[in-house]
Amino acid sequence: MNHAVARRVEELERLAPPLTAQPDLDSYWDEELKRYAAKPLNATRTLVETPMAFMEAYDVAYEGFDETPIRGWYLLPKFPRGEERKLPCVVLYHGYGGSRGYPEEYASYLLMGLAVFAIDVRGQAGETGNLMPQSYGMTRGWLTQGILDRDTCYYKAITVDALKALDWAAEQPEIDAGRICAMGGSQGGGLAMIAAALSDKPAIAVPHIPNMCHMDFGILNSASSLTEAASFVERFPGHLEAVLHTLSYFDNMNLAHRIRIPVFVTVGLKDPVTMPETIYAAYNRIDGDKRIVPFPFTGHAVTGEMQRQALEFIASRLL
Numbered sequence: 001m002n003h004a005v006a007r008r009v010e011e012l013e014r015l016a017p018p019l020t021a022q023p024d025l026d027s028y029w030d031e032e033l034k035r036y037a038a039k040p041l042n043a044t045r046t047l048v049e050t051p052m053a054f055m056e057a058y059d060v061a062y063e064g065f066d067e068t069p070i071r072g073w074y075l076l077p078k079f080p081r082g083e084e085r086k087l088p089c090v091v092l093y094h095g096y097g098g099s100r101g102y103p104e105e106y107a108s109y110l111l112m113g114l115a116v117f118a119i120d121v122r123g124q125a126g127e128t129g130n131l132m133p134q135s136y137g138m139t140r141g142w143l144t145q146g147i148l149d150r151d152t153c154y155y156k157a158i159t160v161d162a163l164k165a166l167d168w169a170a171e172q173p174e175i176d177a178g179r180i181c182a183m184g185g186s187q188g189g190g191l192a193m194i195a196a197a198l199s200d201k202p203a204i205a206v207p208h209i210p211n212m213c214h215m216d217f218g219i220l221n222s223a224s225s226l227t228e229a230a231s232f233v234e235r236f237p238g239h240l241e242a243v244l245h246t247l248s249y250f251d252n253m254n255l256a257h258r259i260r261i262p263v264f265v266t267v268g269l270k271d272p273v274t275m276p277e278t279i280y281a282a283y284n285r286i287d288g289d290k291r292i293v294p295f296p297f298t299g300h301a302v303t304g305e306m307q308r309q310a311l312e313f314i315a316s317r318l319l
Contacts (some may be wrong), residue, residue, distance in 0.1 A: 005296045008269060012280040012294070019285075020216050020244065021254035028150070028249065029198060029258075036160055039063070041168055045074055050103050054078045055110055057103045060117070062168050064161030068131040072119035072165065073103050076174055077110040088179035088318035089169050091195075091202070092118040093162055093188030096211070096225045097141075099126030112315060117169045121158050121187065132157055139231040147232060148242045155212070155250040159198070162191040166201035179203055179318045183310070185302040186274055187211050187225065189265075190252060193282065196263055197255040204317045205263045206310045208302045209274045214281035215247040224273045253278075256285035263290045264313040266306045268298030 022028075043062035050057045056076040061069040076087065090109050094100065099120050106116045120126030123142050130142075135152070138144045146152030162182075170177040182195040183206040190212030196205035211224055219226045219233075229247070233240045248254055263286060267279045276294070283292050293309060 005269075008296070009294055012269075012276055013284065015277060015280045015284055017214060017217065017253070017281050019254050020248040020251060022245065022248055025249060025254055026258075029255075032160075033163075033198060036065075036163065039164075041164060041171075043168055048103075052104055052107065055103060055107070060168070062164060064164035065122075065157040066131055068122055068129060068161075070119055070122060070161050070165070071100065071126060071128045072117055072168075073100050073106070074169075074172070075103055075106055075110060075116040075118070077113060077115070079113070086176035087113065087115040087174055088181070088314075089115040089117060089172075089175045090181045090183050090314065091165050091169050092116060093165075093182075093184030093191040094118070094121060094124075094126075095184070095186035095188055096121075097124055098187075099124060108311070112311065113319065114314070115169075115172075115175055117165060119161070119165045121191075122161060130157075139228050139235065141225060141228040143225045143228040144232040147229060147246055148239060150246050150249045153246050153250075155247070158191065159194055159250060162195050163199045163201075166195060166199050170201045177201070181206060181314055181318060183208075183314075185209055186300065189274070193252045193259070193263070193265075194250065194255060196261055197252065197258040202261060204261055204314070205259075206265075206313065207263065208266045208306060208310065209268060209271060209300065210252065210265065210279060210282070211274050212250055213252045213274070214278035215251045215253075216244055217281070218275065218278050219244075219247070222273060222275050222278065252282040253285060256282050257287065259286045259290075260288055262288070262317060264310055265290070265292040266302070266310070267292060267294050268300065269294055269296045270299045273300035
């Protein structure tokens with residue numbers, strides 16, 4: 001097919017921008033993963049009542065990056081199941097500025113026979129706070145907290161929180177630890193992708209329209225949360241290199257070579273937020289079982305068709 005849409009997709013499939021990875025990227029993460037593996041979750045799960053007669057819902061709190069209690073919904077379908085049958089689980093991360101929402105928002109997963117663990121991202125619009133110290137000024141939003149150093153930055157905190165959510169899910173007695181999916185959209189898609197790169201817990205990952213990809217391009221061009229980092233550098237231009245250095249450790253383009261599980265990725269070709277150039281830059285560097293579905297006329301949204309195809313992918317791999 002020689003039309004503009006096909007040519008655009010072919011162009012994106014050839015994208016291979018230079019990596020921005022630092023020489024110690026892999027050794028850094030190997031050491032950090034060892035360190036956080038030993039950090040206790042200090043978790044609680046409390047049964048709660050909902051109007052959903054066929055949903056068993058628990059309000060969960062666990063610790064990830066620090067002592068901040070990260071809140072999540074742990075949801076189980078209340079349909080007849082054998083005593084010995086353990087469930088596959090989808091661990092869900094929300095988009096920027098969102099929250100875990102209400103338990104009933106995840107009913108479609110339960111109807112498939114999946115368990116769900118949907119977490120807040122710290123400090124955003126949910127019930128989870130943020131105990132990270134702040135030693136430097138921030139621009140609007142959350143992204144620029146601690147952005148001058150890889151060990152103090154907000155991306156480090158939410159990445160570790162996301163990884164520890166997978167650890168918690170894998171420990172639950174109802175869950176088959178070999179059938180876990182990391183999934184999310186936008187910010188949540190970026191977290192699902194970095195979880196696929198850094199955690200040994202998920203069997204598959206579904207990053208919808210993922211952020212945290214090719215972030216040096218994104219900070220310059222996209223309308224994503226990276227505009228907060230751009231505003232920070234506008235205010236403090238002398239810190240550009242430090243900001244880009246920090247972001248490089250959380251860039252899925254740089255970490256894609258570590259992804260060894262099947263991934264299903266969606267992308268909107270009209271998306272000005274998680275731009276297709278950024279998503280393909282990361283996706284093209286995954287060497288393994290992968291599929292990307294471009295939606296030529298979709299902007300920054302996870303459409304019903306995207307979600308239907310994702311659920312079909314999950315069913316084919318976990319059920």
